[in-house]
Amino acid sequence: MTPDLLAVPVTRALLSVSDKTGIVDFARALADAGVELVSTGGTAKALRDAGLAVKDVAELTGFPEMMDGRVKTLHPAVHGGLLAVRDDAGHVASMTQHGIGAIDLAVVNLYPFEKTVESGADADTVIENIDIGGPAMVRSAAKNHAWVAILTDPADYAAVLAEVAAGGTTMATRRRLAGKAFAHTGQYDSYIARWFAQQADGGQDDGEQDELTLRYGENPHQQARVRPDAAGSAGLPQARQVQGKALSYNNYNDADAALELIAEFRDADPTVVIVKHANPCGVATAATLADAYEAAFACDTVSAFGGIIALNRAIDAATARAITGIFTEVVVAPGADDEALAIFAAKKNLRLLLTDGLPDPHREGEVTKEIVGGVLVQSRDNGRLTDDMLRVVTKRAPTPQELADCRFAWTVAKHVKSNAIVYAKDGSTAGVGAGQMNRLESARIAAWKAKDAADKAGWGEARTTGSAVASDAFFPFADGLMAAVEAGATVVIQPGGSIRDDEVIAAADAAGLAMVFTGMRHFRH
Template identity: 75%
Template sequence: MTDIPIRRALLSVSDKTGLAELGRALAAKGVELVSTGGTAKALRDAGLEVRDISDLTGFPEMMDGRVKTLHPNVHGGLLGVRDNPEHVAAMDAHGIGAIDLVVVNLYPFAQTVARGAGRDEVIENIDIGGPSMVRSAAKNHAFVAIVTDPADYEVVARGSTSLDERKQLAAKAFALTAQYDATIASWFAFADQGQMFPDTLSVPLKRGQELRYGENPHQKAALYLPAGPSARGVAQAEQLQGKELSYNNFNDADAALELVAEFRDGPPTVVIVKHANPCGVATGETLLEAYKAAFACDTVSAFGGIIACNRPLDGATAEAITEIFTEVVVAPGADEAARAAFARKKNLRLLLCGELPDPKRPGLMLKSIAGGMLVQSRDNGAIGELTVVTKRQPTEQELADCRFAWTVAKHVKSNAIVYARDGATAGIGAGQMNRLESARIAAWKAKDAAEKAGWPQPRTIGSAVASDAFFPFADGLLAAVEAGATAVIQPGGSIRDADVIAAADEAGLAMVFTGIRHFRH
């Protein structure tokens, strides 16, 4: 017999949602209600008869409520194994009554941190009695039901529970306390103690949704969200239309949003991403102008791509986007005309993210490897003063193109080469095993784009070229010269810097060093 009637329930909740309704349902089944503080008041206000926890323990609530449920009459009633004669005898000897149901939700620690409360208030919102009761009830789930979520009230409202139900509730309860403790541990490590890499890394995550599959159909996948405060991003965006996002959609949309966020305080900017690499990026006087310039960089790769904008979408831009197949569009917002244009493409996903994330925000990046986990800080490094290392000084336009190309290169898989001119990418070479091949591929793409557009010459002519890491040899730089670049931005730091600088001088290039690299593996 696995169905166990509920004769006594202990309720202690900070979230009063559905509390009165649950109390009435249990009372109608003859369940004795035992409660604490504000919960007891809420139940009485609903016209229900409630027994105070102090009646059960023989002690008043004390120390501002810190001590009220930590008592043998509570935990004995939760942990006693009902079919163990020794446990039953101990309960009888000490007058400990069984508790069949615990309804608890914990102090709002994460919410308290999120609203910027002071340290003392944060500490006061560390729940002690609640997790203790949750764990005791969950451990003894063979006999006790534990409810930690108002969504589960209907499971126990009928006045009895099955073993399968109690198992499911216990699993959910232990996940809650693990997440709760991880959130507290993270706050102590990062916010309170300023540790970037604590001895034990606790990462509290809560499943947002299960995805159709992972990178490939034979892989399973899910989206998890931070349990505590976090920056807004693709994971928190509102999806207005289109079919469910896949693992790859989320990954690509995140890559697009992270790059366009670099321009959140700049002119209208559009980013087009394919397989987590940008295939076209441009700024313009209008969003439509920026989109057309970004699209022109690689019209082939843009098909089935992901688009991100740093401005709310307007109807004209949306109409242009719908001229080819696009998987996902991410933007801070969209006007009615844009929404209407996208509504005609039922499979296109439109994500509204609100304020763009801060590219300089701190945070950790995690990557699983066989037998462990690699953890590093986010690449939020930014260049300051550039060092001109060639005889020729760059012009103001060349400097602007260098900075633009460098910003894009930060988001291109290494080895990365990006040509840019007049605030638009001209050619992008990504993910090659040597820098020379990336330079050649980017130049070839620019030539192909010019042929498709009917331009007299590729946009690499008179462009600036960015390399995410130093040129180990002059060959990659000479490939850029052959493509028509007139300015170069790179980290510097190679043992052959002198050879590369000499080659740049001989070609009449202007070259600047950043002193910082942006590998992206």
């Protein structure tokens, strides 16, 4: 294998692109550098029309393009030139014996399958836009990136030309391009798989998206399907799945919970939400997405394993590396850069969904639930907290930082199953207690989780020390409040409205807490 520092000179390049952006100028620069150009079909025509000398792939293979262009590059003369290990004596002997020339650079992008589907084309046209030879060449070149550079994105043309002019492509560049290449083919295959799944479920008629049958429901003995909103929205059914197998019922349910919560932070600083079984187990806002992820993950490193992650910004490489440090089921974000896509591509079981922005957390709508003999219908919980709603009820008022922590904890608590208790400090959850039959137990569980996280991280104290605590409904007794005091909370945000409010307020005053009432409840059953 070639040393990392060795630059590989480019003497022959294979160009076969659907997206011809910049290809003529790029090919001309290669030709000026003495690189032999080999090409196919429409790409070869475009280069010849520009006055460039191009060798047709048929000259390498000895076979013409056939079957309406379905067969042209699937030949040992092409793939041998891409896959040959140049310092392997056996490979070199095979190349010599069969007259196979090395290909040092492949420039390939694929038939416009997604655009063809979106154009409303018939099934036969869509199928003809399933690229076969292209992905094969991309994968061959990427596999042999020790010797071959693979270009799938015109944005990389300039950087590669600079290296060609300097003597050859570097290992660092070839490795980076290989990662992008596998992300490119993985994304392409996911489009095709989703189209076939839709066709198997009836396709699309009258401009509406039909239901998609899922493998099963919450449990294997249950049937399930997803029915996309025909009007469209920034939801999961409309998201672009870049990689990973199809979503299950539970994936949809949990990822939707993560998407609903991250939408609350769509205008905030970089924020990351980690959800497990439809409950947030870590939420944080920080200067960078990577920092936000680390803070959210630290809240509950056990529950985060196999969880769902939602982000309010396009994912960068540093964040992708952090996320792929453990097993994650689904990642949802409004975008991801090329380096992040390449990093995720190495985790084939990770499902990556890119949405068209984030939904409006305050949008109107209805929520339905089937019950025996009927259906319950209610409006969405799109209530928002405003300054005029906050009422300080204790002798001590919260500091500005405490109030900010209160708002953060309150926002998260809205998305935690009742009874919900959330501790937060400095823009990060410290402990989450969810779904208990009484509020005291939720407060104790959240505090215990915070202590466990501190012990695992080796912190001197739990992050509940000096934290804000939010309760989705009023404290019916002072015992839940006192559990928060024991955990180290210094400020409380809750709806108020209990017949024992005076007792709870007195307990807060005695403990030196600040407490604000919102007058709004956020039960989530």
